[in-house]
Amino acid sequence: MNLSTVSTPEDVAELIGFRLGVEVEAAGLAATARSDAEADGIARAAAAMRSMPAQTSQLLEADFNFHRRIAQATGNRFYGELLESLGPAMIAYPAHRLPPLDQAGNIGPDEIICREHEAIAEAIADGDVDSARAAMRLHLSNTRNRLSRKK
Structure with a gap:
């Protein structure tokens, strides 16, 4: 797969849709197949x-x-492969990155993203x-929504 062709907002939305199909199941498989060392990783x-x-x-x-560690923890080598x-190009960030905590100290998108990863x-x-x-x-749904708001 050539991710250099992922260049429009529509391409990014399709890639995230693909990732939803793959990574949601990978997370479930990892929950059952992972070793303690993989969970720590x-x-x-x-x-x-x-x-x-x-x-x-x-x-x-x-x-x-x-995301790679989760795929590797599924017990199915094809997820990792x-x-x-x-590669890292599958991670969809807007070019300008999301803002951190705002001036009033409210939780910003970067904190939310960290919390989402920690919950997984x-x-x-x-x-x-x-x-x-x-x-x-x-x-992944929130990622798609965050990116669509950045258009």
Whole structure:
């Protein structure tokens, strides 16, 4: 798959729709198949996103690493291979990145994104298949909505 052709808002929406089909199930499978070490790795990957500065390739890589770890924890090598083939370009961020906490201290989109990743990691660590799927579905649906508002 060549993600260099993902260039319009419609392309990004289609890619996120594809990811919903793949990653929601991957989260559920990871909740049942993951080892303790894999659950720890997923949690560490979610935590790493909090320390990354906005608008950096490191943040993109950290986000991709989180999703890749989930795919690898499914117990089905094809999930991991698929995400590896997509690479970090599958992570959809607006070019200008989302704003952090606003001036009044309200929770901004970056904090929400971190919390979404942490909820996925927690559900997987708990072995809660339904919650893991729901948390991933919420995260990817919210990503699509956040990006459509940035048009």
